[in-house]
Amino acid sequence: MPTSKIYSHNFGPDFTKRNFKRCTKCIMPDTKPGGSFDANGVCNACLNNDAKKNIDWNQRIQALRDLAEEAKRKKSTGYNCLIPVSGGKDSTYLAVTARDTLGLNPLCVFVEPCYIAERGDKNAKNLSKLGFDIFRFNPSQKIMPGLLKRSFIEDGQPVRAFEFMLYSVPMRVAINYGIPLGIWGENAAVEYGNLGNTDAEDQKNCPALEGRDASHWVGNGVTERELTAFQHPTAEEFRQSGMRVVYMSDYVFWDSRMTAEFAIKRGLAVRTPDEIKGTGGYWDFEQLDDEMPIISHLLKYIKFGYGRATDQACRDIRNGHITREEGLALADEFDGQINPEYIRRYCDYIGITVEEFWKIAESFRPKETVAPSPMSQPAPVQQQSPTMYQASPATSIV
Numbered sequence: 283m284p285t286s287k288i289y290s291h292n293f294g295p296d297f298t299k300r301n302f303k304r305c306t307k308c309i310m311p312d313t314k315p316g317g318s319f320d321a322n323g324v325c326n327a328c329l330n331n332d333a334k335k336n337i338d339w340n341q342r343i344q345a346l347r348d349l350a351e352e353a354k355r356k357k358s359t360g361y362n363c364l365i366p367v368s369g370g371k372d373s374t375y376l377a378v379t380a381r382d383t384l385g386l387n388p389l390c391v392f393v394e395p396c397y398i399a400e401r402g403d404k405n406a407k408n409l410s411k412l413g414f415d416i417f418r419f420n421p422s423q424k425i426m427p428g429l430l431k432r433s434f435i436e437d438g439q440p441v442r443a444f445e446f447m448l449y450s451v452p453m454r455v456a457i458n459y460g461i462p463l464g465i466w467g468e469n470a471a472v473e474y475g476n477l478g479n480t481d482a483e484d485q486k487n488c489p490a491l492e493g494r495d496a497s498h499w500v501g502n503g504v505t506e507r508e509l510t511a512f513q514h515p516t517a518e519e520f521r522q523s524g525m526r527v528v529y530m531s532d533y534v535f536w537d538s539r540m541t542a543e544f545a546i547k548r549g550l551a552v553r554t555p556d557e558i559k560g561t562g563g564y565w566d567f568e569q570l571d572d573e574m575p576i577i578s579h580l581l582k583y584i585k586f587g588y589g590r591a592t593d594q595a596c597r598d599i600r601n602g603h604i605t606r607e608e609g610l611a612l613a614d615e616f617d618g619q620i621n622p623e624y625i626r627r628y629c630d631y632i633g634i635t636v637e638e639f640w641k642i643a644e645s646f647r648p649k650e651t652v653a654p655s656p657m658s659q660p661a662p663v664q665q666q667s668p669t670m671y672q673a674s675p676a677t678s679i680v
């Protein structure tokens with residue numbers, strides 16, 4: 283992704299002023315879906331984080347070891363643990379921990395992104411080199427672009443259709459292989475205060491899926507049969523399988539920088555400083571296999587007024603890596619930035635023009651906020667020709 287000519291897009295003070303209330307400990311705004319604040323103005327994710335300090339983690343790790351021993355005793359096809367993987371940091375951490383700490387024999391399931399980043403492919407292959415079997419699933423490209431387009435237009439969720447597969451395919455593979463234990467990474471509802479439940483065994487209601495069923499896409503040339511890989515196993519199928527599913531973050535103290543450091547030591551490729559620009563964030567180790575989520579972070583910024591850098595800063599503040607003031611500065615600098623090349627590629631994939639993209643994106647901006655289209659009033663501030671735009675945030679009046 284060439285980002286040698288980087289431009290910010292300055293809409294002026296009216297559009298960068300953020301009137302929402304932020305958590306008094308981290309910087310999460312009150313526009314975050316699922317977020318709530320206590321009487322002291324502390325968000326639910328920070329409260330959960332504080333509660334983690336009182337957890338006996340040795341006891342939790344022992345509970346995880348007990349679950350692993352139970353899985354080893356169960357009849358299986360040889361694999362006794364499922365690890366859903368991408369080309370990212372958590373995949374390496376989960377797979378190595380499951381094998382080397384818990385003594386399990388994991389099968390790693392990788393659903394390949396619509397257009398996989400080179401480093402993502404490299405990282406997936408690195409897992410093989412580390413000695414893991416990878417079940418690699420390449421979804422049909424016949425209906426995916428149309429489903430992503432519908433998710434984008436109807437829900438303002440540019441990658442939601444793909445997210446269905448990220449959950450359903452590993453679960454179906456695990457059940458078909460008779461694998462007794464699935465280990466996922468973060469419990470997003472607990473760690474980040476996202477909407478959705480905290481029960482790993484009720485994945486359909488997790489923050490990413492919110493209880494929705496892929497069947498609502500049947501029609502407009504899409505058949506139920508073509509949606510097979512998008513359909514999560516039913517509660518009855520899951521019950522009959524006898525499978526257990528857990529989030530690792532419920533058993534070990536979770537810190538993205540910890541899993542990143544762990545994975546980098548084992549060969550994980552991360553973004554270069556140049557590649558970080560235009561992702562809307564400042565971490566070099568997040569969502570490495572796929573550039574499409576960058577579009578989702580942009581939509582979040584338009585809808586709720588905060589972007590990827592705010593999410594990253596909140597996690598860094600909670601885990602003591604940066605101060606609140608440093609987090610605010612990082613959010614100010616990076617939130618809403620995007621390299622237009624990511625937008626162009628997404629538009630090409632789902633079959634719309636860039637102008638149509640902005641029209642759809644802007645339709646999700648809260649009504650009480652007004653901002654010019656990033657494409658109609660570019661105001662480059664750094665270099666010669668604009669290659670990166672700063673979308674204007676939604677401002678919430680509180």
Ligand SMILES: [Zn+2]
Nearest residue numbers: 305308325328
């Ligand atoms: Zn907070």
